[in-house]
Amino acid sequence: MLRQDEISTVQININDKTFILHKGESIFQMLLRQEMIFLSFCGGKGRCGRCRIKFHKGTTLPSASDRLFLTPDEIRSGIRLACTSKPKTDCVIDLIMEEKKDTKIISSYDLSDWEDSKYEESEPKAVIAVDIGTTTLAMQLILTLNSHIEAEYRKMNPQRAYGPDVISRIEADGRGEGSRMQKLIRDEVEHGIRILLEQYKLQFKETDANNRIPVVIAGNTVMQHIFMGFSTATLGIHPFTPVDVREQKLQIAGENIAFMPGISAFVGADIVAGVYALKMCSQENKNKVSLLIDLGTNGEMALGNAKKLLVSATAAGPAFEGRSISPMDGTDLIDITAELLKQGILDETGLMVEPYFEQGYQYKNNTVTQEDIRALQMAKAAICAGIRIMMREYPITPEAIDTVYLAGGFGYYLDTNSAAIIGLIPEELAGKVKAVGNTSLMGAYLYGRNADAREEVLTITELAIPVNLAEQEGFEENYLESLHFPQQDRKENHGFI
Numbered sequence: 001m002l003r004q005d006e007i008s009t010v011q012i013n014i015n016d017k018t019f020i021l022h023k024g025e026s027i028f029q030m031l032l033r034q035e036m037i038f039l040s041f042c043g044g045k046g047r048c049g050r051c052r053i054k055f056h057k058g059t060t061l062p063s064a065s066d067r068l069f070l071t072p073d074e075i076r077s078g079i080r081l082a083c084t085s086k087p088k089t090d091c092v093i094d095l096i097m098e099e100k101k102d103t104k105i106i107s108s109y110d111l112s113d114w115e116d117s118k119y120e121e122s123e124p125k126a127v128i129a130v131d132i133g134t135t136t137l138a139m140q141l142i143l144t145l146n147s148h149i150e151a152e153y154r155k156m157n158p159q160r161a162y163g164p165d166v167i168s169r170i171e172a173d174g175r176g177e178g179s180r181m182q183k184l185i186r187d188e189v190e191h192g193i194r195i196l197l198e199q200y201k202l203q204f205k206e207t208d209a210n211n212r213i214p215v216v217i218a219g220n221t222v223m224q225h226i227f228m229g230f231s232t233a234t235l236g237i238h239p240f241t242p243v244d245v246r247e248q249k250l251q252i253a254g255e256n257i258a259f260m261p262g263i264s265a266f267v268g269a270d271i272v273a274g275v276y277a278l279k280m281c282s283q284e285n286k287n288k289v290s291l292l293i294d295l296g297t298n299g300e301m302a303l304g305n306a307k308k309l310l311v312s313a314t315a316a317g318p319a320f321e322g323r324s325i326s327p328m329d330g331t332d333l334i335d336i337t338a339e340l341l342k343q344g345i346l347d348e349t350g351l352m353v354e355p356y357f358e359q360g361y362q363y364k365n366n367t368v369t370q371e372d373i374r375a376l377q378m379a380k381a382a383i384c385a386g387i388r389i390m391m392r393e394y395p396i397t398p399e400a401i402d403t404v405y406l407a408g409g410f411g412y413y414l415d416t417n418s419a420a421i422i423g424l425i426p427e428e429l430a431g432k433v434k435a436v437g438n439t440s441l442m443g444a445y446l447y448g449r450n451a452d453a454r455e456e457v458l459t460i461t462e463l464a465i466p467v468n469l470a471e472q473e474g475f476e477e478n479y480l481e482s483l484h485f486p487q488q489d490r491k492e493n494h495g496f497i
């Protein structure tokens with residue numbers, strides 16, 4: 001409940017509806033409160049220029065960010081950024097902010113390695129698997145008898161309005177927005193559960209309330225903390241201590257929910273689910289060393305087998321999830337970057353030749369800008385340097401690594417040839433890459449289905465040794481070295497161990 005002195009008298013009229021601004025609030029914050037913003041690229045800090053509104057009455061003075069992102073004509077016509085607009089009088093506005101096309105939400109994966117595991121009577125009839133990503137939410141109802149996906153529910157993570165990455169969510173939590181973000185994601189998950197269960201009941205005429213379907217969630221540690229209502233304050237500062245990454249049990253809409261365990265502030269249940277789903281630490285694979293890379297915002301990695309497992313995460317940034325400055329999909333960006341390199345439009349340092357440096361390069365319906373290329377360079381450098389440091393710390397040579405699993409929506413569509421051209425994966429590993437889709441969702445399903453999963457997953461979390469890449473000697477040098485694109489006719493070793 002707001003105190004009287006926190007309520008301002010300013011009324012904002014949008015599409016004939018009236019909203020009241022709280023004292024000191026920007027229009028962006030009011031829109032967030034009303035759940036009328038679905039996406040921002042900077043979390044309302046005046047740094048992305050996306051949250052555009054048009055004033056018809058009560059126009060505010062232009063802010064420094066307005067002047068930076070808007071043309072004089074736009075400013076004259078009453079266009080402003082919502083996050084720097086704090087009107088003192090009543091106003092009438094239109095929302096004209098861009099809504100980026102939705103990122104592909106991947107819920108595919110390959111269960112063929114699990115075909116031999118027979119259905120046990122003791123297993124539940126179905127499992128609802130949930131993958132809460134920083135950007136997307138994927139849910140499936142899967143029949144355990146034949147692993148058939150009976151129904152799916154996919155949405156963008158409604159917390160996107162608070163910024164594109166885990167750092168912006170931690171910052172929003174620090175500003176007191178944690179419970180709102182928690183409510184947003186819980187409501188969405190609850191809605192998904194209801195829809196999936198309704199479809200299941202309709203299909204199977206299931207009425208027995210005792211026949212509960214377990215719901216298993218996987219997600220990174222920040223998503224898990226917000227979902228559970230834990231403070232994220234310690235996740236973003238040294239020594240990066242999570243509140244609790246053990247398995248969490250709760251009930252939502254009367255259903256039993258398990259949030260899978262994670263490992264550290266940087267390596268969450270999504271990676272644990274992936275390591276389990278890919279059988280990286282199973283006894284049958286004890287003589288193979290595999291590398292799992294989840295190409296999301298955090299670029300999480302796991303390297304090893306049942307004897308030794310190193311895990312880490314790099315701040316890969318949003319380029320891979322199609323959330324760089326341009327609305328282009330991450331896979332498209334890699335393909336076109338590879339093409340630009342081959343054509344000589346882009347040089348080894350990542351500079352586009354004129355006139356593309358100024359105006360960007362037109363590709364399908366999008367424009368690849370110099371900024372897109374920079375974001376991609378930083379992301380791929382973080383991944384590449386991360387792989388090198390992980391191999392050095394293990395220690396292992398690229399030749400001794402059996403398979404490189406690329407997980408996440410992005411990995412599923414990745415052209416491994418283009419990835420090699422831009423140097424995303426060190427050259428020596430390029431031939432070992434296997435795109436495995438959403439292993440977080442796959443692991444969540446198997447966790448709900450397999451009676452012995454809890455024990456195996458616990459073993460994985462105990463075995464895993466987190467490596468804080470940023471603290472490792474040589475990370476910075478490796479990162480800087482990896483910023484350049486490989487020369488196109490280059491055959492020599494890339495300084496890789």
Ligand code: FES
Pocket residue numbers: 028040041042043044045046047048049050051065081082083084
């Ligand atoms: S400038 Fe990024 S949300 Fe306003």
